Amino acid sequence: MTTHVELRPGAYADSVTLLQVSRTVQQLPGVDSAQVAMATPLNLEVLAEMGFDLPESTPNDMVVAIRLSDQNALAAALAGVDEALASKGKRSDGSTDLAPPRTTAAALRDAPGALVLVSVPGASAFVEAMDALDAGADVMIFSDNVPLEQELVLKQTAAERGLLVMGPDCGTAVVGGLGLGFANATAPGPVGLVAASGTGCQQLLALLDHAGVGVASALGVGGRDLSAAIGGLSTREALRRLDADPAVELIVVVSKPPADDVAAAIRDHASSLRTPMQFALLGAGQPDLTQAAEETLAGLGKPPVEWPSWGVPAEHAAGALLRGLFVGGTLCDEAMLIASAELGPVHSNIPLSPELAVDAALDAETHLMIDFGDDALTQGRAHPMIDPTLRLEHLAKVAADPRTGVLLLDVVLGHGAEPDPSARLAPAIRAIRETRDLPVLVACIGTSSDPQGLARQASALAEAGAEVHLSNAAAARRAVALIGGTR
DSSP: OOEEEEEEOOOOOHHHHHHHHHHHTTTTEEEEEEEEOOOOOHHHHHHHHOOOOOOOOTTTTTEEEEEESGGGGHHHHHHHHHHHHHTTTTTTTTTOSOOOOOOOOHHHSTTTTTTEOOSSSSSHHHHHHHHHTTTOEEEEEOOOOHHHHHHHHHHHHHHHHTTEESSOOOOOOETTTTOOOOOOOOOOSSSSEEEOOOOHHHHHHHHHHHHTTTTTEEEOOOOTTTTTTTHHHHHHHHHEEEEEEEOEEEEEEEEEEOOOHHHHHHHHHHHSSOOEEEEOOSSSSSOOHHHHHHHHHTTOOOOOOOOESSSSSOOOOOOEEEEESSSSSSHHHHHHHHHHHHHHOOOOOSSGGGGGGGOOTOOSSSOEEEETTHHHHHHTOOOOOTOOHHHHHHHHHHHHHEEEEEEEEEOOTTTOOOTTTTTHHHHHHHHHHHSOOOOOEEEOOOOOSSTHHHHHHHHHHTTTTTTEEHHHHHHHHHHHHHOOOOO
């Protein structure tokens, strides 16, 4: 076995591109494993765990680490890295003669007033977003790990200028009929969404699509917008825009648990608007996302629908504890709210209260739910909706724990997400089910028009032994019922 590690100082590509390059090179003959990544602390830790000896580096260096079963394959592997990186930089017609703009300000000189989508490391997002605002453009900040104080400055600046900041960590939006980020494929329709939650927005998109109701716009505002620190600045601007849109007949505001006083202020503000309003603000005693979708259908005068499920329903738990492994933070929040009402405290890395926090080991002696999309777990790596490796590793560990009685998972489809999530998750579920009679409940969030195909993904997971639901709340309630505990 031969290993090769080299640094490329000053070279840069985003984490998604480098993930794709790594996968391409790893498929070459004679290559056992390949990791091409920026030399961030987290990536260096991952490379060290893979057994690579690393030279001194800075986060501005690109690391090319290759393990070969055939040492004669090194030249072809390095050529494969160069070719894969070059192909990611080409224009759609294959040409590379025109260099792309290197800054937001430069790009806006050719397209003034365009919506700017910022997807750079969080430490660099503020400068690019402020350039967009200075040019009079709205901005969607896909980047996570942006400091809270920078978010506040951006949103205060936007509010003064009548502009909209979507994000930071805005993973989903639909603007002008175009899905951005991880948006699901849905038809246009009468609903306008304001979402302080990416996967919460996707759950509503999926449920409404199943009921035959489309969405005119979905304006993501970032998961912290309804916090006490931000005060709903972007939510107010998004509401103003949807209220002025004649295509919007009903507005739905969806959020992970908001600050109580901010939620009250937004409800009061909404009462002054002409467009009817529904709220899907998660919290104790509040409707879950599926109930909010049902209320939205009723508000539009639509008949109730039955939410689909796939697979043979599980009959009993295999142990005493419920363990949830999520890629969607709001879906994790929703499941914790449902479970804690019946089972008691649920520990998490995004806990409902501080005393229920878990440490870096992501383990607990009680009911446990982990959000693998949290900022702390995505530094220097792709979001788990793109790269499920970290969750799959933890899945095997949790499934082997005899205390685990039910496993609860989510799979989120849509543009930008993993192209075939069941290809890796279904074999993992099958292996679990062949080892022990452990129920696996899956919320599969998507639509029939998504590139992954809702029915195809759900059927593959069901065939592997999972019980699959379109509704995350339904999956969580089934998991709680199987555990059978009460407070």
